[in-house]
Amino acid sequence: MEELDLEGRVAVVTGGAAGIGRGIVEALVDEGCRVVVADIEAPVLDRTVEELAGRGDVRGVVTDVSDNASVESLADLVFEEYGACHVLWSNAGVTSGGGGNPWDQEANDWRWCFGVNVFGTAQGVLAFVPRMIESGEPGAVVTTSSGDGGIAPVPYASVYASSKAAISCFTEALAHQFVAQGTNLRASVFYPSGGLLETGLWEAQRNRPASLARTRPRPPAPGTTFAEFKEALAAAGRATDTVDLAELGRFAVQGVKEGRFVIAHNLDRSARLLHARADAIGQGRLPPSALDALA
Numbered sequence: 399m400e401e402l403d404l405e406g407r408v409a410v411v412t413g414g415a416a417g418i419g420r421g422i423v424e425a426l427v428d429e430g431c432r433v434v435v436a437d438i439e440a441p442v443l444d445r446t447v448e449e450l451a452g453r454g455d456v457r458g459v460v461t462d463v464s465d466n467a468s469v470e471s472l473a474d475l476v477f478e479e480y481g482a483c484h485v486l487w488s489n490a491g492v493t494s495g496g497g498g499n500p501w502d503q504e505a506n507d508w509r510w511c512f513g514v515n516v517f518g519t520a521q522g523v524l525a526f527v528p529r530m531i532e533s534g535e536p537g538a539v540v541t542t543s544s545g546d547g548g549i550a551p552v553p554y555a556s557v558y559a560s561s562k563a564a565i566s567c568f569t570e571a572l573a574h575q576f577v578a579q580g581t582n583l584r585a586s587v588f589y590p591s592g593g594l595l596e597t598g599l600w601e602a603q604r605n606r607p608a609s610l611a612r613t614r615p616r617p618p619a620p621g622t623t624f625a626e627f628k629e630a631l632a633a634a635g636r637a638t639d640t641v642d643l644a645e646l647g648r649f650a651v652q653g654v655k656e657g658r659f660v661i662a663h664n665l666d667r668s669a670r671l672l673h674a675r676a677d678a679i680g681q682g683r684l685p686p687s688a689l690d691a692l693a
């Protein structure tokens with residue numbers, strides 16, 4: 399497959415103001431892309447765009463991916479002002495904030511998490527892809543999934559894991575249909591990986607709308623901050639190296655250029671877990687979870 403040339407191309411990255419998305423934005427800017435960063439957190443978005451302005455063509459558009467009208471107006475702005483979209487990167491994501499037992503997850507935990515992670519991704523495809531196909535130009539749709547759900551669930555994060563399983567499955571279907579319909583587009587699924595990811599995901603609740611608050615508010619469970627998680631890993635003698643997010647962004651963008659469907663570090667480890675899962679499922683047994691794989 400021919401490498402995707404990103405020089406001068408238009409890229410849209412949702413959730414690109416901070417964390418993993420910011421690393422992706424930086425890498426795309428450095429490739430010479432004209433980047434539109436779509437994020438709900440206006441002050442962080444403004445700061446990021448300001449910091450990257452001297453590095454290339456980058457612009458922020460405040461967007462709520464869980465709001466269809468907001469995503470539609472983002473797409474209209476991009477096609478009207480840039481005339482094209484070559485890379486749509488659906489990266490915005492939140493945890494459900496309702497970790498713990500699956501039977502303690504509230505309807506609003508599902509609504510918020512699926513609204514952003516799953517419907518946000520679906521809405522991006524609905525708003526952008528028909529015009530991307532119509533242009534006939536080469537391009538890519540990339541989703542940021544998670545090994546949690548995309549490969550195997552972390553059982554105490556059942557809502558988030560389910561949302562990421564949906565994203566991985568949807569991206570796979572999309573990739574097949576791009577080929578089957580003879581489009582000039584490809585799809586890739588990105589699994590952030592390679593070590594601990596110190597990002598705002600641990601405080602995703604900051605962006606939760608009041609209309610989707612839990613009806614039974616509860617304080618964060620012990621062990622749910624990044625520092626506590628890291629401490630627990632260290633106490634268990636496990637590796638606690640954090641990932642350089644700029645480096646991770648470059649790795650992910652390189653994967654997109656090369657047209658890889660799965661973009662992830664340590665794929666051999668995931669493959670071992672997937673084989674064990676397939677064996678169990680093939681025998682009608684409960685497959686090992688992501689936590690079993692760590693044991």
Ligand SMILES: NC(=O)c1ccc[n+]([C@@H]2O[C@H](COP(=O)([O-])OP(=O)(O)OC[C@H]3O[C@@H](n4cnc5c(N)ncnc54)[C@H](O)[C@@H]3O)[C@@H](O)[C@H]2O)c1
Nearest residue numbers: 413416417418437438439462463490491544595597598599
């Ligand atoms: N951090 C991890 O350990 C990890 C692991 C695997 C996958 N991921 C995935 O990586 C992606 C990026 O997360 P991160 O870890 O960088 O977290 P983060 O909180 O640092 O970044 C997420 C970004 O999405 C934005 N966002 C949240 N809700 C939004 C909405 N409704 N509309 C538009 N933007 C919104 C936030 O403002 C933020 O800038 C997510 O999809 C996440 O699920 C993270």
